[in-house]
Amino acid sequence: MPNQFLHLDRVFWALGDPTRFAIIERLAQQPSSVSDLAKPFTMALPTFLQHLKILEKHGLVTTKKMGRVRTCALNGAKIDEVRSWLDIQEKQWAVRLNALDKRAESFATALKAARA
Amino acid sequence: MPNQFLHLDRVFWALGDPTRFAIIERLAQQPSSVSDLAKPFTMALPTFLQHLKILEKHGLVTTKKMGRVRTCALNGAKIDEVRSWLDIQEKQWAVRLNALDKRAESFATALKAARA
Numbered sequence: 001m002p003n004q005f006l007h008l009d010r011v012f013w014a015l016g017d018p019t020r021f022a023i024i025e026r027l028a029q030q031p032s033s034v035s036d037l038a039k040p041f042t043m044a045l046p047t048f049l050q051h052l053k054i055l056e057k058h059g060l061v062t063t064k065k066m067g068r069v070r071t072c073a074l075n076g077a078k079i080d081e082v083r084s085w086l087d088i089q090e091k092q093w094a095v096r097l098n099a100l101d102k103r104a105e106s107f108a109t110a111l112k113a114a115r116a
Numbered sequence: 117m118p119n120q121f122l123h124l125d126r127v128f129w130a131l132g133d134p135t136r137f138a139i140i141e142r143l144a145q146q147p148s149s150v151s152d153l154a155k156p157f158t159m160a161l162p163t164f165l166q167h168l169k170i171l172e173k174h175g176l177v178t179t180k181k182m183g184r185v186r187t188c189a190l191n192g193a194k195i196d197e198v199r200s201w202l203d204i205q206e207k208q209w210a211v212r213l214n215a216l217d218k219r220a221e222s223f224a225t226a227l228k229a230a231r232a
Contacts, residue, residue, distance in 0.1 A: 013132025021125035028205035030212050074209045083202040086195055089144035093190045096146050 005085050011078065014058040019043070019051045024074065027061060031073040034063070121201050127194065130174040135159070135167045140190065143177060147189040150179070 015021060019041060026037060038048045052072065055061040059078040064071050131137060135157060142153060154164045168188065171177040175194040180187050 009132055009134045009137035011132075012128050012137065016125055016127075016129025016132045018125045021128065024205060028208040028212075031216075074205065076206055076209045076213070079202055079206045079209070083199055083206065086199040086202070089140060089190065090192055090195045090199065092144040093192045093195070096144075097192070100147075 004081070008082065008085055011058045011060065011082055014054050014060060015082075017051065019048070020055055023051065023055060024060060024079075027072060027074040031071055034070045034072060037072055120197070124198065124201055127174050127176065127198055130170050130176060131198075133167065135164070136171055139167065139171060139188075140176060140195075143188060143190040147187055150186045150188060153188055 015024065022041075023037065026032065026040075034049070034052065037052075038045060041048050052061065052063070056063055059075055062073050062075050064073070131140065138157075139153065142148065142156075150165070150168065153168070154161060157164050168177065168179070172179055175191055178189050178191050180189070
């Protein structure tokens with residue numbers, strides 16, 4: 001695994017929860033104060049804050065305190081890192097699939113020639 | 117959340133484990149029999165099979181039995197679905213960031229004009 005993708009499994013784990021997944025979707029639309037962000041969720045605030053802390057710990061969300069208000073924002077760079085890993089897996093898979101297709105084609109041609 | 121991305125949080129959860137993450141990376145390189153795939157992992161085979169079952173259940177891996185050998189392959193379509201979701205979050209975030217930049221710029225210009 002290339003060094004830059006170390007610990008990415010933990011980032012996937014952080015995204016793999018319905019509350020945290022929804023937080024990311026909301027922050028993609030706009031930065032938000034913690035209290036606004038928490039509003040649609042029915043859980044207790046400390047539980048919500050725990051989810052936010054996990055997203056922050058894994059670099060998906062940044063928070064900044066201005067006066068009394070803490071504002072949360074999406075970290076696009078981390079989203080891009082996750083996407084890059086998926087890109088690599090998909091490309092390798094596609095190259096391999098293509099090679100298998102070509103092998104199957106050669107095999108079919110050889111079989112046809114042998115039968116002719 | 118658009119319908120096509122329902123349950124994607126579970127797919128992230130499925131990817132969020134070091135063993136399952138490593139399985140995806142290996143299958144991206146080439147399809148593999150279950151026994152070959154299990155070789156580098158030190159855990160007991162039933163534990164490994166549980167991980168594989170989770171990846172299959174969430175559509176990331178397909179398995180096919182030919183005679184006595186079960187072959188596993190990556191499901192590129194699911195990888196693409198996950199990537200699409202990340203693309204959307206990233207694009208929305210970038211558009212929003214751009215809009216904020218423009219607002220900050222207008223504000224700075226207005227402030228400069230007021231001071232002139």
